[in-house]
Amino acid sequence: MHALRTTGHQTIPAVAARYRNNFLKEVEAHVEDGEWVKMCMQCGVCAGSCPLGAHWEHPPQELFMMIRAGKRAEVLTSDAMWMCTSCYNCVVRCPRKLPITQIMHGIASYAQELGLAPEVQPTRDFSIQFWKNCTKTGRVNEMKLTVGLYFKDGLVAGIKQVMNMLPVALGLMKAGRLNPFELLRGHSPKDQKGIAAMLKRARAIEAQRAPVTH
């Protein structure tokens, strides 16, 4: 952020600039459902209702306040929004009906876009693998995704995980919910080209969004 900001011919000192809600405006412009952040009245219901409880850095209530306080770096590099499990407990209880879950995911993907997301973050790792996996053919290959995740920390850790989960996997296979041959070939949707075209178009729309200025 600049020490001095100018509007027209007037110079505003740095203290005043702090109160200009630049980061809130940035969130409104670039984060999905970001325009809802200012509606938060800091009641605390979401923070108190979140099943993650004390296990994360900042509950949504605090994150929204940090956005309004202009704590850009702290918010975007935070681990918090990556921890959201999408249980929607907060959303159903928020007295102001903020789409909290969506905002949490919105901030996470914005941080990812800017390259500010934390390097080591299991949800982020999973999201990246999931995205790569499902955009390849247009259909998620569960076998490949699971195996990829298990072996991400090396062969030994991977084998250990597989052994741990083996009874579950066998159960799923018996019930016809898991097909080991998917590992080799996997099936894909009919109109793979259509899906690729759709994704391309989505990327183009995203690229058209107002550039980030700060």
Added chain:
Amino acid sequence: MTAPIATSQTILVVGGGISGMTAALEAAECGRDVVLVERSPTLGGRTALLYRYFPKMCHPTCGLEINLRRLKANRRVRVLTMTEVAGITGRRGDYQATLKIRPRYVNETCTACGDCSAAVSAEIPNPYNYGLDKIKAAHLPHVMAYPQRYLLDPSIIGTADADQAKAACKVGAIDLEMQEETVQLAVGAVLWATGWRPYDAAKIQPYGYGRFPNVITSVEFERLADPSGPTGGKLLRPSDGKEAKNIAFIQCAGSRDENHLRHCSRICCMATLKQTQYVREALGDTAQSTVYYIDIRSIDRLEDFYQMVQRDATVKFVKSKVARIAQADNGDPILHGVDTEGYHRYATAHDLVVLAIGMEPESNAIALPQDVITDSSGFIEGSPDGGMCGAGSASSPLDVNRSVQSATGAALRAIKVIYQTASEEA
């Protein structure tokens, strides 16, 4: 009962709480004829069910008594209790109102001696104590009731209890043959002073009202604190009758919430501040009140009252809307949430929880005439032609003082309608 004589110059006031009484009296004292219709067996409304009222902590008796005296001195107000408006047709200056009068089974000659009450054995949940205790099926609503006349609950009609009540009455005031009556009334203006009711606390699922006995509402707490209430003024918690010393108040219970009432009920911050002083009065320095709040809204001069309570060492404030309540094995409610000043997580046990329940317009439960406009919460504004308008807490969540101001303003509007109708007719 004979139909009251009314003309297009008459003002109909619906609801006989402090607002309806005020509107009726102001108009009558300006020389207008008024019919005041009250659904319950007594005037006074919900004000009569408060232990004391802020900001001066006086007993509701004073305010009501002055109005009752004015009422008795005025011949222009006709009071109809146990009466509801079944329908209104017409327009400004020319309305036809249909009134339904429920049978009271006791006529004007009642001396309020109480013999009938002693003679019956059946009891019903006491509506004047929000069902916290029982009342005899032949009863006087409460000490401040107007008219001071007993009534028989319809549930005992046709039973031996009713015959015993009739036999006990020395003046022959009991008439078991009374039937519901329908009365047509021509009136020029209508004031809706139907008041408010507490929001249904059971709908606020995470707070466990109805599941956890020691979670009660602020209107119930008023009755607990009142010496003429179900506990004789002792703050006993429902689960085990233990005296509650460590009491939590949860603000905005049902208010300021898009899932419940979207408006701020405006009086509940002050009601809680007042109730912390009931706790102090009952327990002295051993009292412990904790107020969980989003913002404390004590407007204008009521701020002084807030500052007084802030200085009270028995009262603690926690800036947080409680997320949920759980119940410990000993019946203590445990409050879970995160405190906004520092984002600390808490799980705090209390003896009793009082939900500062929101005010919902009573008229949400009745069918208003079609041309009555309400706001997004259901509070009554009035008809576009000005012939009908809301008065007091029926028009907005208001305390007694502001209800009276609103009712006075409404009376003036009704007088104007009558005045203009009269000059058009002349």
